Amino acid sequence: MIRDDIKQHTITAMKAGDKERTAALRLVSAKIKDRDIEARTGKAPANDDDLVIEVLQKMAKQRRESITMYVDGGREELAEQERKELAIIEEFLPSQMDEAQTRAAIEDVKSTLGADSIKDMGRVMAELKARHGAELDMSRASALVKESLT
Template sequence: MLRDTIKTETVTAMKAGDKPRVAALRLISAKVKDRDIEQRGKAEVADDDAMVIDVLQKMAKQRRESITMYEDGGRTELAEQEKTELAVIEEFMPQQMGEADTKAAIESIKSELGADSMKDMGRVMGELKKRYATQLDMGRASGWVKESLS
């Protein structure tokens, strides 16, 4: 399980005295616990690894946005800290599909659903998310779906 791997890596980083890595791993653990709390009381419990990956994807997206803002603002030291955290987060994320693979998946789903106009975008995106949620950056995929349907 991904959650156990993160805990193990935290202990290893603590023993090695790698403070930036420990801090990033603790951030990940805190976000996962926050999601656990959100999920309490809900009847539908998602696959644990899928939930952890979703948390990691959101954290990675936040870090990328922060890096851009810090670099635009001339705050290189903060951008470097965010890059360090992003590197740790990305270690635990599954391999992301490339642009060519994503576009091929979009075309496959379009033909299966008979989608041919922008009215079908929601259906295509829903199916794409259902099949490839952990392997795609849905923001980028959305642009490609829109491009493909127009």
Template structure:
């Protein structure tokens, strides 16, 4: 589903003459194809939308890190290019939970696994990933879980 949307948007961007958007969409497609090739030798198969979402999350994280480095280095033109790519990537990512929703999800996960100390953090994180996967910012969730268990 996500893969088809990316292909449709690529065609629309090419027809519309939007070169930056077309380049970003082609970059996404290339990364997804690279991941498809990796999956050929994998022992387990992954749902297509999960695979594409995983690729998009990784790309978004890379863009955010690059933006920070470019801004720190005074390279605003490169940071702007990365922001443009990030905006295109984020269009295809599922909506991320806000802080309130994350706190509720963390409490539910803690109750489910019976977590009561920081030692149980791995169990809580695994439960969160299984339940909410792509709609959860795992780095923020990790800090919030640690805080609530500590």
């Protein structure tokens, strides 16, 4: 399980004295615990790995946005810190589909659903998320679906 891998890597980083990695992994663990608490009152994913992947994807997205903002603001040292955290987070995410694979998945879903107009975008996105949620960057996929349906 991904949660166990994160715990093991945290212990290894602590033993190695890698403070930056330890801090980043502890941050990940804290976010996962926060999500566990939220899941008690709401609808929780059936699979624990799905919950962890959801948290990791959200954290990765936040880091990417922060990097863009820091670079635009001329704060390269903060952007570099975010890049390091992003690299650690991405270690635990499933490998992401490249653009060609994403386009192929979109075409497959379009043909299965018979989608041919922008009105079908919601159905296509829902099916893409159901089939490839963990290995697909949904914001990038959204732009490709829109392009494909127009």
